[in-house]
Amino acid sequence: MYAYDEIDRTLVNERVSEFRDQVKRRLSGELTEDEFKILRLQNGVYLQLHAYMFRVAIPYGTLATNQLRALAHVARKYDRGYGHFTTRQNIQFNWIKLAELPDALEDLAKVGIHAMQTSGNNMRNVTSDQWAGVAPGEIEDPRIWSELIRQHTTLHPEFSFLPRKFKIAITASDHDRAAIKIHDIGLRLIKNEKGETGFEVLVGGGLGRTPFIAKTIKHFVHGRDILSYIEAILRVYNQYGRRDNIYKARIKILVHELGIEKFSREVEDEWRQIRNSSLEIDDEVIEDIRSRFTYPSYEKLPHMPDELRQAAADPDFEAWRKNSVAPHKVQGYSIVTISLKPTGGPPGDATAEQMDALADLADKYSFGEIRVGHEQNLALPHVAKRDLPALWKALDKLGLATPNVNLITDIIACPGLDYCSLANARSIPIAQELTRRFANHELANLIGRLHINISGCINACGHHHVGHIGILGVEKNGEEVYQITIGGRADENAALGTLIGPGVKFDEVADVVEDIVEAYLALRERPEELFMDTVKRLGVEPFKERVYATR
Amino acid sequence: MTSPLEQKKIKIAGPSVVTANRTWDGIVVYRTAAKGWSAELSEAAIVRNSDEARALLAESIADDVGAIGPYIAPVQIGEDGKILPGNLREQIRRTGVTIGQPAQV
Numbered sequence: 001m002y003a004y005d006e007i008d009r010t011l012v013n014e015r016v017s018e019f020r021d022q023v024k025r026r027l028s029g030e031l032t033e034d035e036f037k038i039l040r041l042q043n044g045v046y047l048q049l050h051a052y053m054f055r056v057a058i059p060y061g062t063l064a065t066n067q068l069r070a071l072a073h074v075a076r077k078y079d080r081g082y083g084h085f086t087t088r089q090n091i092q093f094n095w096i097k098l099a100e101l102p103d104a105l106e107d108l109a110k111v112g113i114h115a116m117q118t119s120g121n122n123m124r125n126v127t128s129d130q131w132a133g134v135a136p137g138e139i140e141d142p143r144i145w146s147e148l149i150r151q152h153t154t155l156h157p158e159f160s161f162l163p164r165k166f167k168i169a170i171t172a173s174d175h176d177r178a179a180i181k182i183h184d185i186g187l188r189l190i191k192n193e194k195g196e197t198g199f200e201v202l203v204g205g206g207l208g209r210t211p212f213i214a215k216t217i218k219h220f221v222h223g224r225d226i227l228s229y230i231e232a233i234l235r236v237y238n239q240y241g242r243r244d245n246i247y248k249a250r251i252k253i254l255v256h257e258l259g260i261e262k263f264s265r266e267v268e269d270e271w272r273q274i275r276n277s278s279l280e281i282d283d284e285v286i287e288d289i290r291s292r293f294t295y296p297s298y299e300k301l302p303h304m305p306d307e308l309r310q311a312a313a314d315p316d317f318e319a320w321r322k323n324s325v326a327p328h329k330v331q332g333y334s335i336v337t338i339s340l341k342p343t344g345g346p347p348g349d350a351t352a353e354q355m356d357a358l359a360d361l362a363d364k365y366s367f368g369e370i371r372v373g374h375e376q377n378l379a380l381p382h383v384a385k386r387d388l389p390a391l392w393k394a395l396d397k398l399g400l401a402t403p404n405v406n407l408i409t410d411i412i413a414c415p416g417l418d419y420c421s422l423a424n425a426r427s428i429p430i431a432q433e434l435t436r437r438f439a440n441h442e443l444a445n446l447i448g449r450l451h452i453n454i455s456g457c458i459n460a461c462g463h464h465h466v467g468h469i470g471i472l473g474v475e476k477n478g479e480e481v482y483q484i485t486i487g488g489r490a491d492e493n494a495a496l497g498t499l500i501g502p503g504v505k506f507d508e509v510a511d512v513v514e515d516i517v518e519a520y521l522a523l524r525e526r527p528e529e530l531f532m533d534t535v536k537r538l539g540v541e542p543f544k545e546r547v548y549a550t551r
Numbered sequence: 552m553t554s555p556l557e558q559k560k561i562k563i564a565g566p567s568v569v570t571a572n573r574t575w576d577g578i579v580v581y582r583t584a585a586k587g588w589s590a591e592l593s594e595a596a597i598v599r600n601s602d603e604a605r606a607l608l609a610e611s612i613a614d615d616v617g618a619i620g621p622y623i624a625p626v627q628i629g630e631d632g633k634i635l636p637g638n639l640r641e642q643i644r645r646t647g648v649t650i651g652q653p654a655q656v
Contacts, residue, residue: 026574027574027575027616028616029615029616032615033574033615033619033620047572047577047619047620048577049579049640049643049644050572050577050578050579050644050647050648051572051576051577051578052572052576052577096577097575097576097577098574098575098576098577099575099576346650417639417640417643418643418648418649418650419648426649428648428650429649429650432650478638478639480639
């Protein structure tokens with residue numbers, strides 16, 4: 001966990017009183033909506049279809065139990081008893097009243113939570129690997145660097161009025177769980193030949209109406225130089241980024257139009273001017289941040305405790321363990337992913353009761369810590385293996401033990417037309433129907449790793465471009481129509497999916513996905529060949545033929 | 552969401568209303584003939600041509616404290632005179648999400 005210092009606490013508290021005054025002036029008419037809009041966006045407040053939506057940051061996906069309880073409290077007191085975890089380590093409340101928002105912000109500020117950097121054309125919440133600090137083989141904890149960047153960018157004028165929003169993600173493992181290649185800047189922590197910590201820097205990734213996979217702009221930037229290098233990128237973006245056309249304003253367009261070589265040269269020119277300046281990071285700064293992260297006092301535990309050996313006889317436990325439990329860097333411990341994708345449920349939603357109960361379980365079994373991943377699931381990062389059977393039983397009672405992590409029903413979906421004012425089509429009912437179609441866990445396991453991503457409009461909040469199967473809802477002649485892509489992925493081998501053919505109607509989407517899955521099962525050479533391997537081997541044609549042969 | 556400014560040149564194809572979200576709590580509201588806002592679509596002022604629509608929208612925009620984001624939305628008038636939303640988006644805005652909400656399941 002990270003402990004905020006006095007500067008952060010003051011900043012968060014001052015923001016609450018500022019916003020309280022702004023809301024008061026808005027409700028009295030002293031501020032018009034045009035004047036107020038930028039202020040509310042700076043505090044994570046959007047206007048959606050039915051109500052205001054309040055987006056709260058969970059920096060680098062780390063939550064303490066008192067913070068999760070505070071989120072449950074906000075859900076219960078100010079909203080309708082639930083929250084929605086997003087694809088960027090935020091949580092959204094869908095039914096909040098503007099008049100009550102300052103009170104909600106104040107309640108969250110008491111536990112160090114805020115909504116800064118969750119909306120607007122600024123540097124957004126810096127995201128990271130939800131297994132940061134506990135993943136075996138990790139270079140080092142990427143959250144230290146995420147926090148450094150968070151501190152530097154919060155309210156920084158250079159980063160507060162950008163041409164468009166700007167997102168950074170950091171990973172420190174070979175397997176990328178932070179989706180860095182679809183971010184404006186992606187950072188991969190590495191060591192150079194001298195053993196020094198630094199970053200491979202990628203730039204220009206993003207989805208939306210013009211998707212791009214990020215390109216490597218520099219193979220190694222020393223850790224001490226990372227702020228100056230990021231600032232150099234931002235300066236080039238601020239100088240050349242399009243402010244006249246919202247659809248061309250993201251840095252990915254600039255990188256694409258200039259070309260990575262020219263863009264890189266511009267950044268190098270900027271960097272030369274600011275590199276050896278106060279932006280160079282002293283080791284003490286990093287060590288101070290590192291010291292503010294507390295790590296559990298792990299016990300020395302056996303690799304295979306008796307409790308786990310005995311529980312292995314229960315097939316339901318084993319199904320969950322094999323699916324949801326991952327190796328930990330410390331012997332005798334595990335990382336447990338909590339699926340927020342129950343059969344028939346909206347992906348990423350959790351009730352206030354579930355949040356409270358999960359906080360209790362985290363206190364009991366995970367040193368009081370919870371993580372939030374971009375796949376819209378949660379994780380308990382430090383669970384002793386001996387406690388896994390008891391934890392599983394407790395999670396099952398809460399409806400939080402669906403053994404479908406990374407399987408076909410572990411669907412990423414945006415709120416879609418049920419909530420979002422930008423959406424053209426519904427996402428959640430499509431996801432719900434798919435979770436019912438593939439509710440049989442034996443079938444889901446037979447299919448194996450397969451990610452479905454659903455977006456309700458071209459803005460791609462459900463990351464449909466990088467779904468193994470991507471579903472994009474559009475509106476055509478007043479009807480919801482869904483375009484299907486296959487072959488996308490968001491990991492270290494990130495790729496954009498390929499459209500398989502004409503869009504299909506709302507009622508046909510689940511049938512089409514079934515057809516694609518049946519085609520895959522028939523085409524794969526062996527059970528271990530994953531869906532993505534089959535698509536890579538054969539291309540989209542066999543799937544296209546199967547889907548459209550009878551349509 | 553289409554901004555009111557973009558709608559200034561709008562040519563409505565049938566009966567329409569002006570809808571927005573109430574400022575203090577964000578709920579969906581409709582402009583009434585009494586120059587107020589109502590949460591009931593049945594109380595909405597109906598406009599049937601572009602001039603009427605433009606006038607109702609202008610009046611709504613001026614009431615910035617009452618509601619935000621006003622725009623013209625199509626409606627259908629049933630045989631019994633009942634006002635119904637003219638598309639799926641407006642249907643969802645009037646009746647709520649088409650899915651069960653987690654806390655109610």
